[in-house]
Amino acid sequence: MFDEPMAEYVLALVLAFAKDLPATMRLQQRRVWQHRETERLAGAHALVVGVGPIGRAIGRKLRAVGVSVSALGAAARADDPDFDSVAPMSDLRIALAGADYVILATPLTAATHGLVDEHALRAMKPTARLVNISRGGLIVLPDLVDALDKGALAGAALNVFADEPLPKSSPLWDLPDVVVSPHMAGDVKGWRDELVRLFADNLDRYIAGAPLINVVKPGSTA
Secondary structure (H helix, E strand, O other), X not given: OOHHHHXXXXXXXXXXXXXXXXXXXXXHHOOOOOOOOOOOOOOOEEEEEOOOHHHHHHHHHHHHOOOEEEEEEOOOEOOOOOOOEEEEHHHHHHHHOOOOEEEEOOOOOOOOOOOEXXXXXXXXXXXXXXXXXXOHHHEOHHHHHHHHHOOOOOEEEEOOOOOOOOOOOOHHHHOOOEEEOOOOOOOOOOHHHHHHHHHHHXXXXXXXXXXXXXXXXXXXXX
């Protein structure tokens, strides 16, 4: 039920970066008229880390606006319906090197904890942006802050954090190329009612001995 809302949120963030909306808002608050040129989104390349339902919804949304989208999953897959290509997670650094946007949509496990560290960040282009709508523990936060401070990364949009709420002392609040949102990417109006309907449907299925929907195997990583 969160797939499409989260994909919409990612699309909004990617568009905001391409069209420099954070700077526009800052300049508006200061009443500064400063003309700039922005980036064309069509022709950009995005890497989605995770090929579960949310990652796939993100891939479809981005491809619809002309972005080429590759993905990383548990194993390489040919002829994928939602991605131009799918490589194994072991190819992370190779895949990062060609991405303009890197979107984290994979579960937090022992294997993915600290996935984006200083080594991964060094593999990314200095013009790339990082978007995390999954779990804060996927990123080594001091390494990310250091990369942003040094201009080794063009920006980051973070919707999840290892410590929530994000402490007021965090340097992320003041970095100009960072979008901080309070773990809200999938929360659209009416989601609670939709969740109740989904639960009730699965309960009816369980009582009737019918197959359940949206079953996730414990420990699985898409």
